[in-house]
Amino acid sequence: MQRSEKILDLLAIHRTMSIHQLKEELFCSTSSLRRDLIDLEATGSIRRIRGGATLVSGTNFDYSSQFRNNLQVKEKEHISDIARDFVTNGMSLFLDSSSTVIKLCPYLDQLRNITVATNGLHTSLLLGNSTHINTFITGGQLLNRSATLLGEEATDWIAHMKADLAFISCRGVDADGIYDADIRQAKIKQAMLMNAKKTILLVDNTKIGTHFFHRICTFSQLHAIVTDQEPSETLKQAIENQGCLLLY
Structure with a gap:
């Protein structure tokens, strides 16, 4: 699973997470994470906030099959x-x-x-x-x-x-x-x-x-x-x- 997909699945659970929390879950650098968040924000799936990101309310994206199977x-x-x-x-x-x-x-x-x-x-x-x-x-x-x-x-x-x-x-x-x-x-x-x-x-x-x-x-x-x-x-x-x- 790509890192951006993991970010969406994490935010689907927690709604809002800090950069620090996401880094701990994803084992990636701050710069790599910020690039992913910028790309995801461009799709309308998330919104970047000070020090983190939040899932856009009512977003219509589909969760990954791996994520859904574990819920x-x-x-x-x-x-x-x-x-x-x-x-x-x-x-x-x-x-x-x-x-x-x-x-x-x-x-x-x-x-x-x-x-x-x-x-x-x-x-x-x-x-x-x-x-x-x-x-x-x-x-x-x-x-x-x-x-x-x-x-x-x-x-x-x-x-x-x-x-x-x-x-x-x-x-x-x-x-x-x-x-x-x-x-x-x-x-x-x-x-x-x-x-x-x-x-x-x-x-x-x-x-x-x-x-x-x-x-x-x-x-x-x-x-x-x-x-x-x-x-x-x-x-x-x-x-x-x-x-x-x-x-x-």
């Missing part, structure tokens, strides 16, 4: 343990490239005659080790840092398939629906949703109560939402009023 691990395992009950032998599935949905892979290996289509490189590699799963991976552009295939090629490929279930995640959930930070991510999840009989959203508590620029769908378009904590009463009512199951 909320127990919560994601709890979610996948609930979600596994939706899948039975002989089903066809869409799986997005999220670090939450990938936790389903060990459970799928216990089933028979499962067909999976995914835009996640890590997901396809995990499933490729199973003799019980037929795995297909989309084409498209490889998104830097996230091991994800996106773009028109990926969404068009999904649009020509039909699945029993789609398992997707997102970057934010509020009373008006679910969101992603990247329009390309939103579009492929919409393609999966439109071409599956039912769609299950897997989302941990850190995404609840937040929104991003690109809305994927409303709750009425989902069969169920699986999370790890009970949401607020307002959000529960919004979900249930639109006929969507809520499990936690």
Whole structure:
């Protein structure tokens, strides 16, 4: 992983860090760090402040796959343990490239005659080790840092398939629906949703109560939402009023 990517991941956790703190984490010189911060500020991802840097509020960049895979691990395992009950032998599935949905892979290996289509490189590699799963991976552009295939090629490929279930995640959930930070991510999840009989959203508590620029769908378009904590009463009512199951 490049140093600039590590800086973004550190700031995603701490929001604001001093030059001294960043140097200790990255084992680099002050001059090298300052050059990286200048480059990152030019992209709009961070803002340099006196003696350090801070992550721009509401920034829409995608965290690296390595960073995402190490977040909320127990919560994601709890979610996948609930979600596994939706899948039975002989089903066809869409799986997005999220670090939450990938936790389903060990459970799928216990089933028979499962067909999976995914835009996640890590997901396809995990499933490729199973003799019980037929795995297909989309084409498209490889998104830097996230091991994800996106773009028109990926969404068009999904649009020509039909699945029993789609398992997707997102970057934010509020009373008006679910969101992603990247329009390309939103579009492929919409393609999966439109071409599956039912769609299950897997989302941990850190995404609840937040929104991003690109809305994927409303709750009425989902069969169920699986999370790890009970949401607020307002959000529960919004979900249930639109006929969507809520499990936690």
